[in-house]
Amino acid sequence: MGLLKELDQRSPEELGRELYDFAAKLFPICRSITGDGIRQTLTSIGTRLALRTVDVPTGTPVFDWIVPKEWNIRDAYIKKPGGKRVVDFKRCNLHVVSYSTPIHATMPFTELKRHLFTLPGNPDYIPYRTSYYREDWGFCLSHNQMMALEDCDYEVHIDSTLEDGRLTYGEYYLPGCSAEEILISCHVCHPSLANDNLSGLAVATALAQFLSGRELRYSCRFLFIPGTIGAITWLAQNRDTAGRVRNGLVLTCIGDAGGFHYKKSRRGNAEIDRAAAHVLHHHHEAGEILEFSPYGYDERQYCSPGFDLPVGCLMRSVWGTFPEYHTSADNLDFIQPLRLAESLRVCTAIFDVLENNRRYCNQNPYCEPQLGRRNLYQSTGGGEIPARLWVLNLSDGKHTLLDIAERSGIPFPAICDAADLLCQNGLLSILPDGSGLNNRPNVTSGK
Numbered sequence: 355m356g357l358l359k360e361l362d363q364r365s366p367e368e369l370g371r372e373l374y375d376f377a378a379k380l381f382p383i384c385r386s387i388t389g390d391g392i393r394q395t396l397t398s399i400g401t402r403l404a405l406r407t408v409d410v411p412t413g414t415p416v417f418d419w420i421v422p423k424e425w426n427i428r429d430a431y432i433k434k435p436g437g438k439r440v441v442d443f444k445r446c447n448l449h450v451v452s453y454s455t456p457i458h459a460t461m462p463f464t465e466l467k468r469h470l471f472t473l474p475g476n477p478d479y480i481p482y483r484t485s486y487y488r489e490d491w492g493f494c495l496s497h498n499q500m501m502a503l504e505d506c507d508y509e510v511h512i513d514s515t516l517e518d519g520r521l522t523y524g525e526y527y528l529p530g531c532s533a534e535e536i537l538i539s540c541h542v543c544h545p546s547l548a549n550d551n552l553s554g555l556a557v558a559t560a561l562a563q564f565l566s567g568r569e570l571r572y573s574c575r576f577l578f579i580p581g582t583i584g585a586i587t588w589l590a591q592n593r594d595t596a597g598r599v600r601n602g603l604v605l606t607c608i609g610d611a612g613g614f615h616y617k618k619s620r621r622g623n624a625e626i627d628r629a630a631a632h633v634l635h636h637h638h639e640a641g642e643i644l645e646f647s648p649y650g651y652d653e654r655q656y657c658s659p660g661f662d663l664p665v666g667c668l669m670r671s672v673w674g675t676f677p678e679y680h681t682s683a684d685n686l687d688f689i690q691p692l693r694l695a696e697s698l699r700v701c702t703a704i705f706d707v708l709e710n711n712r713r714y715c716n717q718n719p720y721c722e723p724q725l726g727r728r729n730l731y732q733s734t735g736g737g738e739i740p741a742r743l744w745v746l747n748l749s750d751g752k753h754t755l756l757d758i759a760e761r762s763g764i765p766f767p768a769i770c771d772a773a774d775l776l777c778q779n780g781l782l783s784i785l786p787d788g789s790g791l792n793n794r795p796n797v798t799s800g801k
């Protein structure tokens with residue numbers, strides 16, 4: 355058991371501050387599913403990871419979809435007579451509906467109003483709206499702001515472009531001993547939204563940095579992609595090799611003060627589902643396991659029936675259930691350094707399970723070996739002896755350490771430590787990857 359123990363050498367305050375500062379640095383960027391905002395974000399991640407960016411031209415068919423036009427925006431405002439900006443993109447990029455077509459016109463309030471979006475239920479919040487697949491324009495503002503507008507003519511200007519270009523995503527690959535992969539995916543297409551978007555991005559980047567340079571059992575692939583169309587594009591480009599994904603996690607909304615939620619993959623009982631449930635079950639914060647549903651984030655694409663990859667989704671507060679979701683209130687006050695640090699710890703604990711979940715063979719299966727003679731029947735009070743007995747009993751070549759942890763109710767790290775010790779004492783031998791396993795995807799070639 356190495357990863358979490360090593361991460362725990364760092365102070366959570368310092369770790370949290372680093373995660374938070376990275377999110378804060380990226381917060382002002384006006385991201386969308388294409389355009390300079392997402393590229394600027396990927397460039398920033400690229401200063402921390404050897405990120406490969408992939409450009410896919412507008413018009414490229416990707417399964418049932420087509421890579422859209424590229425959207426860029428420089429400025430936007432609504433001016434009242436006299437020239438004062440009453441709504442100003444430069445103050446908050448949520449003010450413009452993402453993918454708004456360009457416009458420069460003067461119009462009466464009654465006409466303008468058809469293009470304004472507010473949240474009457476939360477009258478101080480600016481909503482986040484998009485118009486990706488229908489060419490239109492619009493502004494978002496707080497309901498209070500709209501109520502204060504007078505009935506007069508307004509100058510409306512959106513200095514945007516929507517034209518042929520490219521969709522860009524970032525990919526970071528860490529080769530492991532096996533060609534089978536652990537996939538970490540997060541969307542990086544939302545403008546100034548902290549929990550939904552930047553929390554996942556910050557934690558994924560830090561996790562990738564932490565894992566870099568290590569000898570890993572599995573290869574790891576990190577995707578920083580625009581939501582939905584990015585995952586669809588990646589899957590279309592990697593259709594033949596996507597089966598290498600042995601386990602995967604979508605990371606999103608993991609910086610707020612809410613408890614953890616893990617949404618299972620479509621398979622429901624994949625190794626990742628069991629590993630995440632086990633880690634959350636033994637975690638000091640309350641955690642909840644959610645069944646798979648075909649809506650949410652990019653697990654929808656990874657878990658589409660043609661792929662059916664074992665990819666779940668780790669969140670704190672579940673999208674759509676908190677009032678700040680998709681509004682200006684999902685800002686840098688809504689995420690907290692220590693919550694981000696703890697989310698990185700949970701991801702690392704899940705990685706530890708996946709990396710160490712092996713089968714072993716008891717070398718002394720006829721009755722218990724005499725542990726006392728080997729100084730293995732004493733403990734420091736941490737429940738080591740039950741862990742050793744469970745591991746010895748169930749190490750028949752059929753059970754993995756996670757099977758043993760689940761059945762015994764003992765946390766995985768203790769089971770793993772027991773297996774290490776019993777191996778050192780010649781009582782257990784490790785079974786090589788691939789022997790006697792029956793739940794592995796078919797992998798025919800390396801990278």
Ligand SMILES: [Zn+2]
Nearest residue numbers: 544550673680
């Ligand atoms: Zn979102």
